[in-house]
Amino acid sequence: MVGADHFATLGVTLLAGRELGPEDVASGAPVVVVNETLARTWWPGLDPIGRPIGKFRVVGVVADHATFAGEDRHTPMAYVHLPDAAGRWPCLLVRTEGDPGALASSLQQLARQVDPGAPILRIATLADHLDGLHHHLRVASWLLGLCGLASLALAAIGIYSLLAYGVAGRRKEIGLRMALGATRQTVAYLVVSRLMYGVVPGLALGGAGSFFLNRGFPSLFVGPAALDARALTLGAAVLLGVSLLASVAPAYHATRIEPAITLRGE
Numbered sequence: 045m046v047g048a049d050h051f052a053t054l055g056v057t058l059l060a061g062r063e064l065g066p067e068d069v070a071s072g073a074p075v076v077v078v079n080e081t082l083a084r085t086w087w088p089g090l091d092p093i094g095r096p097i098g099k100f101r102v103v104g105v106v107a108d109h110a111t112f113a114g115e116d117r118h119t120p121m122a123y124v125h126l127p128d129a130a131g132r133w134p135c136l137l138v139r140t141e142g143d144p145g146a147l148a149s150s151l152q153q154l155a156r157q158v159d160p161g162a163p164i165l166r167i168a169t170l171a172d173h174l175d176g177l178h179h180h181l182r183v184a185s186w187l188l189g190l191c192g193l194a195s196l197a198l199a200a201i202g203i204y205s206l207l208a209y210g211v212a213g214r215r216k217e218i219g220l221r222m223a224l225g226a227t228r229q230t231v232a233y234l235v236v237s238r239l240m241y242g243v244v245p246g247l248a249l250g251g252a253g254s255f256f257l258n259r260g261f262p263s264l265f266v267g268p269a270a271l272d273a274r275a276l277t278l279g280a281a282v283l284l285g286v287s288l289l290a291s292v293a294p295a296y297h298a299t300r301i302e303p304a305i306t307l308r309g310e
Contacts, residue, residue: 061104
């Protein structure tokens, strides 16, 4: 529910038709403004102006924009008149030029003239208001990021442990290879290649899982570009880099094996 000149105040582009005006509010006409996603979804290739939505008639189409904090701006939306007593906490939007904070006292005086008993709970810029609304999203993002780093550290520790255990179990084989002429580079490649046999198929399965999860459950992802090839590539590169980093110590220890000592001990 919005008031007259809502979209012009927010700077939202009017794509077709007109906004809700004071005359609509005064007459109580059952009219509605829709965003471009709703118009494209319900009437593909057709002019949405004049089309019915229930008892309402479409009079305008506006560009997609987020209406609520954390909402995908491409969500289909319809906007109708704001009743006089809609909601317990009505909000007045004011578009200014210059410093918005300098108008705080003037806005309070104007509000008192309209309704002397109206409680004014807060005056803030739209950026500050949205910043407060997005606080929980930022906290959730930080927590997910920390969980991701912890998972990455555990994965690196697991890879290191498995490779170190494998090198320890293959000391005789590695010593024999070096006794027969294998270089340290060949031994290091042997250790790392065994790692890649597990990491590369895992990355391929993870990428395929991300693709099918995005296609099968689109509501879990936000935006039309939720399946971002750059993000998937970067994630795969980070995982591959961590895997290679975790293999450095086991590969180094494998190259330091002395063939004579190892074979004599066996």
